[in-house]
Amino acid sequence: MITRREYLKLSMAAGVALAIKPGIIWAGDRDLPMITRTIPGTDEAVPVVGLGSSATFRSVAEAGEYDRIKAVFEKLAGHENSVFDTAPGYGGSEEVAGRLVNELGIRDKVFWATKLNVAPRGGGSADPEAAREQLERSFDFVRKDPIDLIQVHNLGDVETQIPILKEYKEEGRIRYIGVTTTFPRQYEQLESVMKNYELDFIGVDYAIDNHTMEERIFPMAKDKGIGVLVYAPFGRTRLWEKVDGKEVPDWAAEFDAHTWGQFFLKWVVANPVVTAATPATSRARHMADNMGAALGKLPDEEMRARMVRHIESL
Template sequence: MISRRDYLKLSLAAGAALSVKPGLLWAEDRQLELITRAIPSSGERLPAVGLGSSATFAEVARSEDVEALREVFVAMFEKRGRVFDTAPGYGASEEVAGQIASELGITEDIFWATKLNVAGRGGGSADPDEARAQIKTSFERIGKAPLDLIQVHNLGDVPTQLGILNELREEERVRYIGVTTTFEQQYEQLEEIVGNEPVDFIGIDYAIDNRFMEERILPMAQDRGIGVLVYAPFGRTRLWERVSGHDVPEWADEFDAHSWAQFFLKFVISHPAVTVATPATSRARHMIDNMGGALGRLPDEAMRQRMVDHIESL
């Protein structure tokens, strides 16, 4: 019988690797060290770049042909990534990802971060029975117990839903719990939660052109020993539009960044409070490029400022 690792290598050779430009494999050729970060509440180490499942990933998950997403998982796994962020609110992403991981035999190897929200971002109360039903469905779709991380999505009825997650953590059915938001109007509430609630993680938006979190929330998370997942490290499409027609500066070689994706990711994960960045993608070649952002050196504070200045000059 073919082994899981051999199957993954064959899958990668048959699909993902053939479409990757040689330049994206530069970091692998140099055998650079994988950058990992410790989860503050446990010390468990995770690769500093993972995979998100909103945006284009979710769009492809809704289609009947999910071979591209299978190649993305193969690429992530082969490049030593293992953090996957999803949510019931991302359409078919959670279910499709669970099926793909099961087929590839890597369910137990992935660090699964999913979410809970039956209240909605607009406010209102969450029905506890509905919340527990949503969690049950996530367990069934993912097929791993205990689940690694469940977070209250978009701060929906935090007292009710975080309370349920805390019970699951105490019962050791979930290893870590947290909350997420990428909406500016919720930042004040997020700050209160970081300061007062016993969460293991927060999930936020943070990018080189979106540094609001540096002012208070990231320092607070660091002081309180809370892990940070970063969504939208490319500013969704903003940063790609900004650098269109521009080459990555030569001095980015000093911190082993050889594409714009690696430039942006290394800025994000070089902040000491950040645990993992999880950009979404539905293309294996982009996944390989992104994982290059978790290899080699990181910029220091002076270089981070130089990076900011350069982007602001474009």
């Protein structure tokens, strides 16, 4: 078993082969099946690993390094209906990504998920007109109408903004609506919003060392038929710091994981409540590595428990 760093060196050497089929260097000539998950209440499926656009993606987008991001999107679009998650709050990411998917002609191959959250007015509530203006900018950026998914970012004034999203959905301009948060202080509010509003999706943090969502939020999502997007499946940088310099265990090959990125992602998406994980990256080779987690087998519950114990032991 080799480290993620060694794998990425091999992936660059593999060049064309890896560009066509992530995971080929592990499977030889044998094709591994793409793992997809059906959006609750529909017959629409998405690959269980997509792409986020915060963190480094934002900085690269703002620096104008379009070729790097273009290569990432080319990897993503190799798998039909892969989720791309962005937000107006991620600096220039939404605008740059919208431009690129249109230049590449892949706009309709990507499941486009963005967000809504305008700054509150003096009284603490969101300005409905400002919210609509932000939504229209999102439509202008991606030139996709309807947009696949728009969620209220970080539970920002849901009493004002969820009804606006519902209005757009009823008009046929948004296919799915939801809310997001990655802040523990908002988990109780998230639970309340899930109880009181009709949502298609939630976006939350979940990782092999962060199981809070399993306690109340995931069971409710399952019961109410709400799709789940997972953010920060690597604990941002927390998990990379934990495994730095350590090798992936040999037994990870039993579920087709050959790098730490695949190890962490397969643990996350093996939870059947999770619709897709959207780790952010601005490097094509990382995108290929991440998409490798959507190929082949997933760990069962016994194996997932073993994976948790292994990480806890490091």
